[in-house]
Each structure stands twice: as C-alpha cells, then as structure tokens.
Amino acid sequence: MATLIRNAKPANDSWQRLDPAADGGLPAIPAQGDVLVPLKLWQSSSSALLGRSSGRVGVWLAPHEDPALIADSLDALGLIAVHFPQFADGRGYSTARLLRERYGWKGELRAIGDVQRDQLFYLSRVGFDAFELNDGIDTQAALSAFGDFSEAYQSSVERPLPLFRRRGAGAV
C-alpha cells in the first residue's frame, strides 16, 4: 500500500482508486465511499457517480489527458489526481499548473503512480499538495525533500511571484 503524504505530513487515505480493466473496460461503481475514478468513467457516468448514497467523487488524469476536459466539473469533485506512469514522464507537471493556475482548482491535487522522494520538491512547486509515494520509500526521510531548496527563481503555483519580483518588493 502506497503511503500518502498530504500537506507535507503522512496522512490517512479515504479514497479508493478505480482503474480501467486490462481490456480497457470501465470499472464498476462502488455504492458508497470516496472514489477516485479514471476520466473516461467520469465522462460516461458522472450522474451515476454523483447520485450515490454516500461518498465523494474524484477524477484521475492520465498524462495525455487534457485538464480542460474537467474544467467545468471542478465544483462536483472532491479530489483530482494526476498519474505518472514513470516519474520521468513530465507531462503531469504542466497538467498540475494548468489545473491550479488556469482552471482554478483549489482542492487536493494528488500525484499518483511512480512518485518518489526526489521529485517531491518540483511536484509541490507546480501545485501538488498530496503524494502517493512508491512502496519502500522512507516516508520520514522523504519529507525532507520539500526543503531541498530554500529559494526558487521562477514563478510557481505555491509562490506566483518569481524571485525577481519579490526582490523588487524588498521581500527577499
């Protein structure tokens, strides 16, 4: 079971992630509980998902899936996750920034898939606040990765003003 880090602390996870079947078929919808569903299931069955007796709905995006496709649904969602099949597939970094900066997602944004300690710093800068760490990673040691660097030059989700604008304002 992957360890969840939320807001830079180990956290409990109430969400059940649903994956498409090996043949691409969509998974069945559980009657209750918080469910994190693939985009396709959300697109085909949003009413059924929202009409359940209890539990919230979240959507996870594959690297190639455009976050614009859920931009109109944000109010209905309790979680958005972005999947990294391998950590070196960096498309999810842009997905995260777009969700935060362009579409205004304020809720939990979770990195899932191949998520390791050495990517946490950049992931957090582009707007992820929750991380399902790979098995076997020392969680306590991984938390120190958020402090790998004490400053950053660029504009980012966590600190929209780039260093040069903060210098100008005397804030550095």
Next chain:
Amino acid sequence: MYQYDAIDQRLVDERVAQFRDQTRRFLSGALSEDDFRPLRLQNGLYIQRFAPMLRVAIPYGLLSSRQLRALAYIARKWDRGYGHFSTRQNIQYNWPKLEDVPDILAHLASVQMHAIQTSGNCIRNTTTDHLAGIAPDEIVDPLLWCELVRQWSTFHPEFAYLPRKFKIAVSGAAQDRAAIQVHDIGLQALRDEGGAVGFRVLVGGGLGRTPIIGTVIREFLPWPQLLNYLDAILRVYNRYGRRDNKYKARIKILVKELTPAVFREQVDAEWAHLKDGPGTLTGAEVSRIGGRFTRPQYQKLDALSVQCTQALAREPGFARWAGRNVHAHKVPGYAAVTLSLKKTGVPPGDATAEQMDAVAGLADRYSFGELRVSHEQNLILSDVKQSDLFAVWQEAKALGLATPNIGLISNIIACPGGDFCSLANAKSIPVAEAIQRRFDDLDYQHDIGELDLNISGCMNSCGHHHVGHIGILGVDKQGAEFYQVSIGGAQGNASSLGKVIGPSFAQDEVPGVIEKLIETYLARRDGDAERFIDVVRRIGIEPFKEQVYGNAHQKREARERQLATA
C-alpha cells in the same frame, strides 16, 4: 563576469547537498540504477565506456581565471590531468570516480560554477557568441539575457522531465556565431526603431539523426515577454512532444509534424494566458542583472598600436597568427585572441591542467582575468591590448596554444568519439589527427583558406558534422567503423546542411578523400576569395563526387537503372 549574489550561491550549494545525498543513497542501494540515472544526468554525470563522464557548464562561455584554475585543480585532483572543452560551452572530465563527484561539485560551487542540467531531458546550458560583449558587429550584448535565461531554466519545476534534451542559444550580433539556427530555440537579439531590445525567435532547429534548420516563429518579441514566451514554447513541447520514440522526441519533430504555423498558433494560445503575468521581466531586474556583471576597465588607446604594426611587419609567424587567431574588438586598441586547442596530435578541445593554469595566468596578465570558451572548442582571451599581442603570441606559442589555424582545415570540431563515448559508432580523434597530419603544412592550409571540418562519431552529431563545410560521420557497417563524408554544410547566418557524397570509407581512406575534395576545390575555385563552401554552392556536389569515386558511382547507378527497367 556575472557575480553570484547570496541566493545564487545558496541554490548551487543546496544542489551539491542534494546530489551528495542522492549519491549516498545510490551507493547504499537505497536508490536503484534506473531511479538514479535521471538524477545523475541532471548533474552532468554520464556512465561512459571506461568511467563516469562529468560535464560541467561554462554558462554562455564566460570564464574567469580563478574558475579556470579551479577546473585545472579538478583535472589534477580527481581526473587524469586534463579536460575536454565541448561544442556547447561545457568542459568534460572523462575519468572521475562516481563517489568523488559530490566533492567535485562542491569545489565548482566554491568558484560559482556547477554541472546543473548539463545532461538529461531538461533545459541545458544556454550558449552564446564567444565574442559576446566585445564584437564590433554586436547589436545587443547577449550576456545579461543569457544569465536571465540561466536563472529561469535552473530548477524550472515544470520542465525538468521533458520528452528530450532542450538547448537554447542566443546571438546578439549581425553575424551569428552561436549556431542559433540549429538549436531547439534560437534567440536573435535585435533592436526596434526606437532602440528597444527584442528577440527574433527560432524553434525546431537541430542536428542529430534528423538535422533541421530552425524556423522563425516570432520576428520581434519585446524583451519583457522573453520568459513568458519561453514558458509557452516549453509548455507546448512538454505536453505534446513525442515520448513514444526517443529519436522523434526533440521539439524539431513536433514542429515538423504540426507544421511551424500550427506550432506557432499553439504557442501563441499559451502565451496569451502568460503574457503580462508575473513572469514578465522588469526594467529593475534587467538593470540588477546587468549590474552584477563586472566589466573590464578599458584604457583609452589608439585604434592601431604602433608596436603591433611593427611586429607584424617584422615577424611573418606573428603576422600569420594575427591574421587567423586575432579578432576585432569594439573598443579601440583592443583585440580578442583565440588560443587554439587544435594542435596536431592533441584531441580537439583537450587542454591539460598545466595549460589551463598557464592560460589563467595569461588572462590575468593580458585580459582582465577573463576568458571565453567557444563552441569551436577553443579558448579566447577576450580583451587584450593590441600592444600586448606580440607578447601573448610568444607565450601562447611556448604553451602549444598558438597554432594559427582558426577558420582553417585543421581547426577541426570533433566529439570525443569511440575512444571515450559509449554512444559512438566510430572513433573521431584519430581521424581528426590523420587529417591534421595530412594538411600539416601551414602554407598549404592558408592557401586552402577558410574551411570548417567537423567530425561526429555517431548520429547524435555532437561534432556538428552536418554544418561543417566538410562533415565526417562515423557509421557502423556490420560491426566495422566507417566514415560517411558530406559537403556543403555551414553554420552562421547562411546555415545549411551538408549532403552526403556517397558510400562511406574505411578510416585510413579518409585523409585521401579529404585531399581529393580539396584538390577539386582548388582546381575549380574562382580565385582565393572563393571559399570551399562557395564553390560547393556554385557547382554542386557532383564534381567532388566524381573526383572521389571516379565515375564508378555513375556506372553503378546506370546499371541499377537498367536493372530496374529490365
């Protein structure tokens, strides 16, 4: 020189600490080889044929004497006493030990240097004109813009895991000396009618397996938008660049598949959201960065030094060197001097620790303690008084750094090739040396005139063979090393890609083939002023082919046509 401030320094120090910890975890087995690979690559560390190779950035080619001494120290203490200057303003060490690399990086940080993002699928070291800031044909000094791009690209959180490597080059002069047409992004700094700075933006150029000349997607980008526009290009590339095939993953393939017009539309759509946002550069920041560059305190001198003129008349050897290795300077009475790392018998771009120390001394005595590294793999003293040129020549000669061959056939650009690189199909260094030996007669070299000869040991084209007037590419033919020869390539404003002349050659045939190409040129040229490349452009490659292969290839082609129609 750009001087780090406290934050610049802290970030580089923190990077060393981060990599020290990653190396420790790798060596202890906590981090697998696969997971460590992208991390070490983003710190310049390859695993090569014999040992790791460490690539250190020399941002935009600017180097102080103190930094060069540190590079010499590293060569001596952790390597085998030399380093290799690459074609992208980097220096490479071929023999460091993996466990020593954190200490090497710490030593670099102590002189405001680093190996950040010199490898891996991220934004690499930004390169520029080796005469930036001093060239008489300069429109805009590119150095401060390069530093702004360096800061923007350093640890950019969104673009650390791109489909493939990403290289940016900046030129600020009328003559492009930074190869901006063959970079992922090329920036040509310009001024509008009111004198305001902006950039012509080219994308999708590159060498490698699929050489392509870049396309202009914006004629004049006002400077405040520079970083926003770069963000827009990189975001489109990061999202849509191919990741299914590493040979089709560079931005040039995306631009080609979409067409430049559609690519530009996508960038503009992205830019529309970023324009005037927080990433918009400010005048205050531009002046702040400009103010962190130390500038030489030039003296007021006559445009032509009397001593220099007299020495030129007196010493033919000096005159020959001055004609090739000394370059005009925008400040009267000064000149830039190329110290050639292309002496016959020495691998192109290699310098020993002793040479580096000695060159640092020359820079201190004659060039305000500053020097440059060129993409042609030479070192440049950027600000030498003309009255000192004779003394510099004598000292450089004693160091083996005064070969008067800049722009000539023996100033070969070459990658490390199969002697070191695990990607190479064939060796480069012995081929370079054999050609240099064949053309060792300096009078003959000067008679041949301007000629760029570039050698790559494989398709990855680190030796820029596509843009050599003569290009040589190492290929693998059933397990044996062969060399394909092309002609007609060029770098600079009139960049072009060379055409292959025909079937490849064994290593020992190569010098003879080059000789035949040169003979053809000499027989066909319309006087001394017509360069090799000009003749190729005028008469095409057929006469060269004929000279090299006889008419064997025509006979074969005719036979193949007959067979095809039979």
